[in-house]
Amino acid sequence: MAPDDISEWRRAHDRVCTLVLDAGDDAMEFTVPATPAWTARDLLSHMVGLGADVLAGDEPDDHNATWTQAQVEARRGRPASALVREWRSLAPDLVDWMRLNGTRPLGDVVIHEQDLRGALRMPGARDTPGLDAVRERMLGRWRAAVADLPPVLLDAGDRRWVSHGTDDDAATVLQASGFDLFRALTARRTEAQLRSWVARGDVQPYLAAFSGLGPLPAEPLPGE
Incomplete structure (x- = not known):
């Protein structure tokens, strides 16, 4: 399953990047109904930050709120395009990491893709x-x-x-x-x-x- 799951991570990653760039910065200020403490930009910051932390070896077993909020705060004020650039720069190393360590990041991107789509009112990718x-x-x-x-x-x-x-x-x-x-x-x-x-x-x-x-x-x- 791992090679297929890695391919699915890449597809979801690409979909989210395209979704964010198409939506524009103003839309990224919408509140995410599934995570109401966060805007769409905050949610994207977490998704990007999770990848960075996984590569850095900073991944608690419980993915606790302090850890996820630190990812958001570290990227506070950055435009969505910059967050997309960072995430895309991490993608090759994340793929290599998943080949060795498993595809836990797939769950985060698939679940939060739907959270983001709900915030932006842009449904899709419901049967992948x-x-x-x-x-x-x-x-x-x-x-x-x-x-x-x-x-x-x-x-x-x-x-x-x-x-x-x-x-x-x-x-x-x-x-x-x-x-x-x-x-x-x-x-x-x-x-x-x-x-x-x-x-x-x-x-x-x-x-x-x-x-x-x-x-x-x-x-x-x-x-x-």
Whole structure:
């Protein structure tokens, strides 16, 4: 999987760079609904800073708020074009790093690409191999979080994922698009949205498992 995941990182990286340059500096001042403490420029600063810190060997296991905010503050006031230039300059070394160390950075760029698209109201890239790969990673974390509960099934129509056991064992079934389920697994869907997807059973015991990357939003994310 690693070579394909590296290619998907490069594609997502290129998409975000193009998205930012097309949007222009004024749009980069929009608040990001999924990370409301940050503007689009702040979010991009984090994405760039994560790459720089990974290459420098400065990557805590928990990707804590102090670490991510330092990436933003270090780039405060820089135009979006300069941030894109820095990120593009880091890309070849990041690709080499991923060949040796794995493709953890894929998750950050894929998740935050959608956060950025929501802020800019420019949807896209909702059905890519990279998104599929990150959803599978998040499913692993989610399955571990619900392992002691009765089986639950996520049903996207063309694809289905059961927490454990078989599809027929599932006491609770949630039906939504593959993209919505991806966003739910990354704490980007509200409790009310999760409840609205219930086709069978009760989602209440599973709600905490959907907040692995942070609290669930209070309101649906605009632009999504």
